[in-house]
Amino acid sequence: MNCQPTVLIVGDECHILNVLSGTLRSENYRLLTTDSAKTAVDIVNSRPVDLVIADRPVLNNCQLIQIVRLISPRTQCIICGATDSPRDRKVELKNREIEALIAKSWNRDDLKQTIRVVLAGKTKPLSSHWS
Numbered sequence: 001m002n003c004q005p006t007v008l009i010v011g012d013e014c015h016i017l018n019v020l021s022g023t024l025r026s027e028n029y030r031l032l033t034t035d036s037a038k039t040a041v042d043i044v045n046s047r048p049v050d051l052v053i054a055d056r057p058v059l060n061n062c063q064l065i066q067i068v069r070l071i072s073p074r075t076q077c078i079i080c081g082a083t084d085s086p087r088d089r090k091v092e093l094k095n096r097e098i099e100a101l102i103a104k105s106w107n108r109d110d111l112k113q114t115i116r117v118v119l120a121g122k123t124k125p126l127s128s129h130w131s
Helices: 014-024 037-046 061-071 086-095 108-120
Strands: 006-011 030-034 051-055 076-081 100-103
Touching: 006 014, 006 037, 014 030, 014 051, 014 108, 030 037, 037 051, 037 061, 051 061, 051 108, 061 076, 076 108, 100 108
Parallel strands: 006 030, 006 051, 051 076, 076 100
Antiparallel strands: none
């Protein structure tokens, strides 16, 4: 049994996907990336995914998160957004079914810590059920 959480990064900008996956490569995660919201939905539909990090894919973040929640209600969700204001982030979190909102001007250590905290909300990663 593999206890590596599966993290799916979905974004419409190649350089953001590369930065996010590069930042997380040293962590103990099984990383999946796609620039397609449709592919992201197919991935979530075909295997357990512990965390989706969405960065404004063509299918907007709210729609993508709603579909992910329908397919896999236990999957945690983080959105990368353009807002840096703590007040704006609180409003975004309150209005969406997400665990965290990360400003695009993130700090690598803060990003890693946020992901650890979100994933720690589970007792066992969903992806550990797959071999």
